[in-house]
Amino acid sequence: xxxxxxxxxxxxxxxxxxxxxxxxxxxxxxxxxxxxxxxxxxxxxxxxxxxxxxxxxxxxxxxxxxxxxxxxxxxxxxxxxxxxxxxxxxxxxxxxxxxxxxxxxxxxxxxxxxxxxxxxxxxxxxxxxxxxxxxxxxxxxxxxxxxxxxxxxxxxxxxxxxxxxxxxxxxxxxxxxxxxxxxxxxxxxxxxxxxxxxxxxxxxxxxxxxxxxxxxxxxxxxxxxxxxxxxxxxxxxxxxxxxxxxxxxxxxxxxxxxxxxxxxxxxxxxxxxxxxxxxxxxxxxxxxxxxxxxxxxxxxxxxxxxxxxxxxxxxxxxxxxxxxxxxxxxxxxxxxxxxxxxxxxxxxxxxxxxxxxxxxxxxxxxxxxxxxxxxxxxxxxxxxxxxxxxxxxxxxxxxxxxxxxxxxxxxxxxxxxxxxxxxxxxxxxxxxxxxxxxxxxxxxxxxxx
Numbered sequence: 001x002x003x004x005x006x007x008x009x010x011x012x013x014x015x016x017x018x019x020x021x022x023x024x025x026x027x028x029x030x031x032x033x034x035x036x037x038x039x040x041x042x043x044x045x046x047x048x049x050x051x052x053x054x055x056x057x058x059x060x061x062x063x064x065x066x067x068x069x070x071x072x073x074x075x076x077x078x079x080x081x082x083x084x085x086x087x088x089x090x091x092x093x094x095x096x097x098x099x100x101x102x103x104x105x106x107x108x109x110x111x112x113x114x115x116x117x118x119x120x121x122x123x124x125x126x127x128x129x130x131x132x133x134x135x136x137x138x139x140x141x142x143x144x145x146x147x148x149x150x151x152x153x154x155x156x157x158x159x160x161x162x163x164x165x166x167x168x169x170x171x172x173x174x175x176x177x178x179x180x181x182x183x184x185x186x187x188x189x190x191x192x193x194x195x196x197x198x199x200x201x202x203x204x205x206x207x208x209x210x211x212x213x214x215x216x217x218x219x220x221x222x223x224x225x226x227x228x229x230x231x232x233x234x235x236x237x238x239x240x241x242x243x244x245x246x247x248x249x250x251x252x253x254x255x256x257x258x259x260x261x262x263x264x265x266x267x268x269x270x271x272x273x274x275x276x277x278x279x280x281x282x283x284x285x286x287x288x289x290x291x292x293x294x295x296x297x298x299x300x301x302x303x304x305x306x307x308x309x310x311x312x313x314x315x316x317x318x319x320x321x322x323x324x325x326x327x328x329x330x331x332x333x334x335x336x337x338x339x340x341x342x343x344x345x346x347x348x349x350x351x352x353x354x355x356x357x358x359x360x361x362x363x364x365x366x367x368x369x370x371x372x373x374x375x376x377x378x379x380x381x382x383x384x385x386x387x388x389x390x391x392x393x394x395x396x397x398x399x400x401x402x403x404x405x406x407x408x409x410x411x412x413x414x415x416x417x418x419x420x421x422x423x424x425x426x427x428x429x430x431x432x433x434x435x436x437x438x439x440x441x442x443x444x445x446x447x448x449x
Contacts, residue, residue: 012058015353016381016406016439019049019061023082026434028068028075033429035417036400037073038391041447042139043415045383045404046127047440048115051082051091057234057295060095062088063115063127065141066404066437068415071448075415075431081141083114083127099132107177109133109156110146116159117442121170122191125446128159130175130208139446152193155183159442160209160269164252165335171217171252173199175207177226182207184217186252197254206237206266211273211282212252212338218273218282218310219248219257222266224290235295239266247310247317249280260310260317266290268303271330274340280310283344283365285328286321298351302326305346305363322369326350327361329384329442333399342366342396343420345385347403354408358382360401362423374423379408381439387420388445397421400428402445404437413437 013019048061055061063083069076082088086098086108099111112132119126126134126147134157136144148154155174162171168189175182181204186195199219206224210217223243230238245264248257270284289300305322327346348359358381360374376382382405389399401418415431 010054011353013050013054016408016411016436017058017353019051019053019438020064020080020435021051021053022435023080024435025079026077028078028431028433030432031075031429032432033417033427035070035073035075035429035431036390039070039388039400039417040072041070041445043068043070043402043443043445044118044125045437045440045443046114046116046118047438048113049082049438049440051088054092055234059115060113060234061115062091063113063129063135064440065118065127065137066440067139067141068431068433078433078435079141080435080437081137081143083135083137084143085114085132085135086111087113112156115441118444119161119163119170120444120446121161121163121187122189124191128157128161130156130159132156149187149191149193152196153185157185158208158210162210162212162337163334164212165337165339166214169252171212173207173210173217173219175204177204182219184219184250184254195254199248199250199257203243205243209267209269209284211270211284213273213275213280214338215251215275216249216273216280217252218270218280219250220267220270221246221248221259223264224266230291230294235291237291238294239289239292239300247282247308249310249312258312260315262308262317262319264289265306266300267306268328269330271305271344271346272332272337272339272341274338275312276340278311278313280312282308282310283322283330284308285330285346285349302351303328303349305330305369322363323361323371325359325361325371331384331386333387333389333396335389336396343387345387345401345420347382347385355381358405360385360403360418360423362397362420372423374418376405381406381408382416383440384443385418386443386445388447395421402443404440404443405430406437406439411436 049064050061114127133146170187285303286306328349
């Protein structure tokens with residue numbers, strides 16, 4: 001079957017989910033509005049883009065990173081490149097067959113899609129996917145290779161590590177299918193892995209994200225469990241009512257884990273967490289159930305913004321929905337990760353192949369999660385929005401929001417820059433890109449130094 005034939009049958013390859021095949025380097029000249037002169041750096045966005053034109057599930061496509069370089073009020077260039085992993089080198093081959101050595105039972109964590117997120121740490125830019133090692137790439141998107149912290153990393157690495165704005169440490173975890181299932185890590189600002197601790201859990205669950213505060217790490221042991229028999233839709237995970245749901249709280253420097261039972265749910269992403277007066281507050285996007293009948297089952301509900309308050313003194317949990325809008329990809333300013341914060345940003349979420357339009361929401365948690373909205377034009381959609389602060393900023397929302405957007409009418413893409421202080425205003429700039437950029441996952445801003 002051709003890519004077009006697949007797209008007609010498989011929703012995750014249809015519309016703007018359809019992959020692109022060409023790697024492009026291009027100068028940029030078409031800009032509507034004015035790019036703020038202080039935005040000097042590179043915007044990156046990672047996402048799945050199957051090299052063969054087909055993949056068994058949306059999550060399984062080869063990682064392709066897109067980049068837009070900005071400098072002094074100008075858009076300098078656009079590039080897109082695949083991350084050169086063993087899956088890229090062997091298009092269409094089984095990930096299991098490439099990674100698993102039947103003679104020894106060992107798993108080669110170099111085999112990964114590297115298709116989910118990016119993080120910069122200790123002078124390295126890493127492309128991430130939770131099933132394998134991170135892959136180091138350059139700012140120009142050349143692949144350096146798998147990165148294992150000088151051989152100290154022996155498990156996969158989550159696609160959602162947290163950089164502490166206070167210490168500069170990189171905090172993360174890894175999940176393995178074989179025991180021990182969960183390991184927590186801390187890396188120094190200089191890049192050395194300085195702490196690793198196994199956290200006992202009874203079985204492997206799909207632990208996609210976590211949260212940190214100034215003192216603690218918060219893990220999410222939720223009822224989506226590993227089950228190879230559930231892989232008919234491409235992923236070996238399913239919902240298990242018998243597993244329960246709980247958050248685990250552990251000091252960031254290690255020690256015992258204290259577990260708090262919560263109402264059953266799944267949480268793809270946390271927005272942030274902080275501690276105050278003996279209570280840890282976690283905010284994230286919650287779905288009631290996920291993949292009850294396998295990974296083709298999307299009837300478990302759409303994500304909404306939710307809050308959990310974990311009382312460290314009494315052990316009690318108080319949780320509540322914060323909004324009824326369907327949203328995903330929650331973000332805060334990077335310098336507020338793990339801290340008490342005022343503003344958070346999300347994007348509207350839909351399972352439709354071509355939604356009518358996207359909305360970007362800004363929540364003010366100092367005023368009861370009051371919501372401000374930027375509505376994209378009809379036929380325009382966008383993905384995750386990230387916050388870039390202005391230099392010498394004095395307010396929490398003094399900065400810019402950046403996101404990749406898509407015009408479904410003419411199948412073009414653009415980088416949109418908004419004034420974070422006023423989402424009701426028109427975009428400050430729309431930088432039109434020379435290729436269509438498929439729907440993807442997470443973005444990262446790397447400033448020039």
